[in-house]
Amino acid sequence: MPKGNIMKIFRISGGIHPKGNKELSAEKAIEPVPMPSVLRIPLQQHIGAPAVPIVAKGDVVKKGQLLAIARGAVSAPVHAPTSGRIVAIGRFVAPHASGLPGATITMRPDRRDEWGERLPALDPATAEPSALAERVGSCGIVGMGGATFPSAVKLNLRSRHALHTLVINAAECEPYLTCDDRLMRERTDDVFDGIRIMAKALGVAKVLIAIEGNKPEALAALTGAARATGDKSVAVVKVPTRYPMGSEKHLVQTLTGLETPARALTADIGIVVHNVATAYAVYKAVRLGEPLISRIVTVSGKAMVRTGNFEVLIGTPIHHLISHCGGHVEEPARLLLGGPMMGQPISSTRASIVKGSNGVLALAESEVPSGKTMPCIRCTACVVACPCGLAPFDMAQRIRNDELDGAVKIGLLDCLSCGSCAWVCPSHVPLVQYFNYAKGKLTAEQRAKHKQEETKRLSQFRDMRMDKLKKAKQEAMAKMMAEREAKKKAELAEAADEAKVTE
Ligand code: SF4
Ligand code: SF4
Known part of the structure; x- marks a missing residue:
């Protein structure tokens, strides 16, 4: 059985080995789910601005029809997952821990599942890279590993960065999850095709497909697909089963030895990372003209x-x-x-x-890990486990003391919220909760500051506009008065001339 290319990989510090529990679902083939009686489609399923609806309550729509368009440079459109009728557009509980409602289109399927007009298939061999990226954008594809960043924006990075490598994140390092594993095993050729389409769109010379060693069948399937094409630019790489191997920067470092500087993008060092399920969605968008309307879920x-x-x-x-x-x-x-x-x-x-x-x-x-939260004993197990080289106990201490700036100084914004530190903590300190709370507070403060600055800017703009208007009015008035004066003088002069003639 092919086991993936023998390629030098690099050791990274930190990380943990939680029980995978993948055996609960890894051998279960992908099954369809019967059509629900109602579909609720949030307009914000991606990082960036929410999509803007272009349908109204009562509209009858076909499968794949555009329901909401992307707004701005970082956004993604939303399409009808089946045919049916739009029954509501309003706020509904969002799939988010806050439970807060978000703008949602509700549709009632007609159970005919009829496709509307589909986009024509593109031939990746002849299509321009920009056309491939545009297709990915118009099909509403976002990072399907959970990051949900609009994929077209990432595919367009070639315009601003000197890219050389595409890394496919097929590590699926989170315990329990097996959806990517099944996708690679069952739809190998389509996944592989999607990967090569993305490489073409990015214009990179090298593709590294990273799969954790606990997925031997997926490794064999993709290695077989790579060999069958004879494409030497693609390497399937077995990476250690270690959480969080799927973190972009750590995966890049494991595969290439290159470190991405803090707060920089992997594109800054010439590498773009896409999830393997995203590659499958790209295949469907380009080859079949299908927007992103379904996904595999474990x-x-x-x-x-x-x-x-x-x-x-x-x-x-x-x-x-x-x-x-x-x-x-x-x-x-x-x-x-x-x-x-x-x-x-x-x-x-x-x-x-x-x-x-x-x-x-x-x-x-x-x-579920159990245990009462106890005081920190400064054992530094969290420091050893942190893949980002941070001191989680120190950051938590600063956050507890309301010293957010101090926590930022020692790396809070580099924290991935991966949970490795909390997982090893013998005192069950809820470290990630501290970090998420602090990051949320900083974001809210930043937003408030931004809003304040925006209000100030608008008010200055309004004052300037008012001043300009006032000045224009004064000038117009002065001009009018001057004209009146001149006219009056002219009339007087004319009258004087007439009087002279009469004499
Ligand atoms: S692992 Fe827990 S107890 Fe040990 S230093 Fe970190 S926070 Fe403290
Ligand atoms: S949650 Fe943050 S601090 Fe904790 S291990 Fe992960 S990256 Fe490090």
């Missing part, structure tokens, strides 16, 4: 009656997926959207599966 955890990997329409309510899997064996101790390390608690199962949802986990009590 359902797992010991509180689930049935686990597996499912092809789910975007907008499917989470409760529909859970009941399709037979519901729960016991009340879940934790219900998560995503993996156990970086996933978000599900505040309501009425929220939907969105483009970035790679897993729904219902964890039983026995699967």
Whole structure:
């Protein structure tokens, strides 16, 4: 069995080895999920500005039809996952830990699943790189590993960066998740095709597909696909099973030895990273003209009656997926959207599966780390585990003391919120909660500052405009008075002339 290219890889510091629990779903083939009675499609499923609806309540739409357009440079459009009628456009519970509602299009499927007009297939061999990126953008593709950054923006990075390598993140390092593994095993050729299309769009000479060693079948499948094409620019690389191997910067360092400077992009060192499920979506967009309207989701955890990997329409309510899997064996101790390390608690199962949802986990009590929070004993286990070389206990201490600037000084903004530090902490200090709270507070402060500056700028602009108007008015008045005066003088002169003639 091919085992991936023998390529030198580089050791990175930190990281942990949590129990993978992938056996709960890894051998379950991808299954479709029956059509739900309602689909709720959030307009904000990506990083950037929310999409803007172009349909109205009552409209009848076809599968794949554009429902909302991208707004601004960083955004993504949203398409109808099936045919049916738009029944509401308004705020609905969003798939976010806050449980706060977000703008959502609700549609009722007509169960005919009829496609509307599809975009024509593009031939990647002849299409311009910009046309490929444009297609990816118009099909609403975003990073499907959970980051949800609009993929077209990343594919266009060649205009501003000297790129040489595309890294495909197929590590799937989060415990429990197996959706990428199944995708690579079951749809190998399409995934591989999508990867080569992205390489063409980026204009890179080298592609590295990184797969963790705990997925031997996926490694074999993609290695076989690479060999079959004879494409020497693509290497399938087995990387160590270590969390968080899927973090962009760490994956790049493992594969190339190159370090991405703090707060810089991997593109700054010539490398772009895309998730493997994104490559599959790119294949569908370019070869079939299909927008991103479904994705593969792992359902797992010991509180689930049935686990597996499912092809789910975007907008499917989470409760529909859970009941399709037979519901729960016991009340879940934790219900998560995503993996156990970086996933978000599900505040309501009425929220939907969105483009970035790679897993729904219902964890039983026995699967959840337990233990009372105790004072920090300064054991430094968190420092050893941190892949970013930070001192988590020190950052947490500063945040507790409300010294956010101090926490920023020692690297808070470089923290990935990966949870490795909290996972090893013998005192069960909720380190990531501290970091997320602090980052949230800093973002809110920044937003408030930005708003204040914007208000000041607008008010200065208004004052300037008023001054200008006032000045223009004064000048117009002065001009009018001068003209009147001149006219009056002319009339007087004319009258005087006439009087002279009469004499
Ligand atoms: S691992 Fe926990 S107890 Fe040890 S130093 Fe870090 S925060 Fe403190
Ligand atoms: S959550 Fe942040 S501080 Fe903790 S290990 Fe991950 S990167 Fe380091």
